[in-house]
Amino acid sequence: MAEVKAQKIVVFLQLNEFDKNLILNGIRIATIFKKELCLFYQLKKSEADEKEKIKALLAAYVNPVKNEIPELPVSTLILHDKLHELPDKLADDYEAILLLAGALQFPKYAKALAESPVPFLFVNESIGNISTFKxxxxxxxxxxxxxxxxxxxxxxxxxxxxxxxxxxxxxxxxxxxxxxxxxxxxxxxxxxxxxxxxxxxxxxxxxxxxxxxxxxxxxxxxxDLLVILGSSTITPLDWLIGLPEQKIIKRAGNLPVLVVNPQRDNYILCD
CATH class of the missing domain: 3.40.50.620 (HUPs)
Structure with missing residues (x-):
């Protein structure tokens, strides 16, 4: 019988001072939905020789979470796939059900969002206040x-x-x-x-x-949460002047924005 994998809230980390806020938001969401928290880093080609060092950094992030919230399953993951390919791989191979990323990084994730079968939650990583999502x-x-x-x-x-x-x-x-x-x-x-x-x-x-x-x-x-559909069609002009969701997230301040991709069939949260 095939092993049933736990659905995960995947947090895209930056390996900088903003990671704390991203992880705290991830903990809140994982706790709400009773899902595993996965701390994720996309490895760049130039960082291939630093993979073990980065693994150690992620492990250092995990230990205090396990100590404070022992009942919360926490894992780490490092992949080197292209960013626009990651949502499918994370959803299909690792049971990601929601991807959490920093709002300041939206332009970086825009094309990945357009390919994603699970929603992206963008939070302001530079502000310490964590939403209640109420x-x-x-x-x-x-x-x-x-x-x-x-x-x-x-x-x-x-x-x-x-x-x-x-x-x-x-x-x-x-x-x-x-x-x-x-x-x-x-x-x-x-x-x-x-x-x-x-x-x-x-x-x-x-x-x-x-x-x-x-x-x-x-x-x-x-x-304390805006839930929107992303763009249904995207033209070269949209990439040039900015997508509507990008304009909103840029102005959102401390308001988290959940963007659901209308271009794909979305995976369902398991109770």
Whole structure:
């Protein structure tokens, strides 16, 4: 019988002073979902001779976590694959279910996010305050993939007692608005099924600006997690001027942003 591997919260480390905040956020998420915490480092070609030294650094990170929280499974992992190939490998070979990275590093991870079958959680690694992930804002537009971002919001509601504010897009086209309302109804049904506290807020902007409206509400309301869909299509111009999610994460300050990739079928969190 094949061994059942534990799902993991994978933290992308930088081997600098920001690692502490990244690890603390990883501990919080792993504790919420009762998953293994995996401290990960992508080895550069120029660092091949330093692999053993880096292993020792990661082990030094693990020891205090095990001492403080002995019930939390913690592992380390070093791979040298190309960054855009890592999400698939981490999800398929190592059971990663969520990838946590520093917000300041978003441009580095943008292409990996577009290939990822699991969401990326971006946190501000330079700020010591760790989110409770209790107050969520979920923008909902006309894309059918909103079911994935709603599902992840429901995970926080189920396992963390989080409340969700849904910001529904207001599209002028009747068919587009019909799809928005269907997506809202499906999210509402999901939250109702698990008795998750939620509110529906009718936004003032179309699906094109809905994510930004949700972001502004999250900031003004003091929310501590924004759950969004990434870009469905990406053009060369988008890479040049910056993706919408990049613009949001750049302005997010201490607000963590969970980005779900609408270009891939997303893996499901096991209860």
């Amino acid at each position: 107050k969520l804002v979920l923008p909902v537009d006309l894309r059918k993939e909103n079911s994935d971002s709603a599902l992840w919001s429901s995970y926080f509601g189920r396992f963390n007692g989080s409340g969700v504010v849904v910001v529904a897009a207001s599209d002028k086209n009747k068919d587009e608005q019909k799809q928005v309302m269907l997506n809202v109804a499906l999210a509402k049904k999901l939250f109702g099924k698990f008795k998750i506290e939620h509110k529906i807020f009718k936004g003032a902007h179309s699906s094109l600006r809905n994510t930004f409206e949700g972001f502004e509400l999250a900031i003004s309301s003091g929310s």
